Amino acid sequence: MESFINTNVKNIEISGIRKFFNLVSGESDIVSLTIGQPDFYTPDHVKEAGKTAIDQNRTTYTHNAGMLPLREAISSFVSEKYGLQYDPKHEIIATVGASQAIDITFRTILSPGDEVILPGPVYPGYEPLIRLAGATPVFADTRNHDFKATADVLESYITDRTKCIVLPYPSNPTGVTLTKEELQEIAELIQGKSIFLLADEIYAELTYEKPHVSIGSFPAVREQTIIIQGLSKSHSMTGWRIGYVLASENIAKHLLKVHQYNVSCPSSISQYAALEALTEGKSDATFMREEYKRRRDFVYQELVDMGLETVMPDGAFYLFPKFPVGDSSSFDLGLDLVKKAGLALVPGDAFSPLGQGYMRISYAYDMETLKEGMKRLRKYL
Incomplete structure (x- = not known):
């Protein structure tokens, strides 16, 4: 019966991140800097809100878009943090994590034959969903632009088939983000074109030197923009699976049908926890952000001292150094690192072919683990 499976499904593969993680898991004496998951616990007051919801039997279905108090809290949060104005009744949908928000967005806006521009190297979760929708991913090469999909980079990839441009900033795997001026230039480029802007801003609360700026704050492209955020990274709530999508009403009403x-x-219990996080826990990310910055500075300096070409990240918790792999692949380098150094990093080619020759390092680990990882990498080199 396998031959009758949807061809689009058969042609996609498991994420290269997970594939490599699963390959090295179970190995003895391995320092793993692979997974992009906060190493902090969910704040206690948020956990208590979830427990209370259970005890008070708040375990029924909610409105499809999420309970209104949560959507109002989201509206207030993004207004205060990023200057975004979205109507909680008609322009906000609470989702099962940011991943589901991305899925319903692509399934709503894409048709067979459409093209979606992705800034490569890029998180591998977009391409399979684009292909499942019958569209074609187009990787814009950002390697000579500090991994930034600026307007001048994007312009050369736009065709009459371009339906959407993904702006995943701060970026996984590179950690870079776009400045207000760079976003302004993109807004001027896309304004009036029949092109959606999908802004995946899941790391918006984890920026270091400057606060996050959203493309949705530019009136010229608000009606073309779909913003995705969530609580997985900002409040260390990966397992609670709460994200949300922001879009103008004429887009959101169609997203809601697919959703x-x-x-x-989403889970009613998780929604109550998220409500607590976005109201009483607006500053919960502050401590984590400060600690990640300390870790970033340490690992970045270590990589520079080792002579590895590395772009300083603006946010998230990743570094993406370039390695002199020669004719080998990043995947082969990853295997060799595990075998000879007992160190697991994510091969850059998991993030599209444009990641060839790079490795992703997650610094969402405690300092002792990071120090040991850098020690092993230095010895290997």
């Missing part, structure tokens, strides 16, 4: 038939609504 409704997909999951009905």
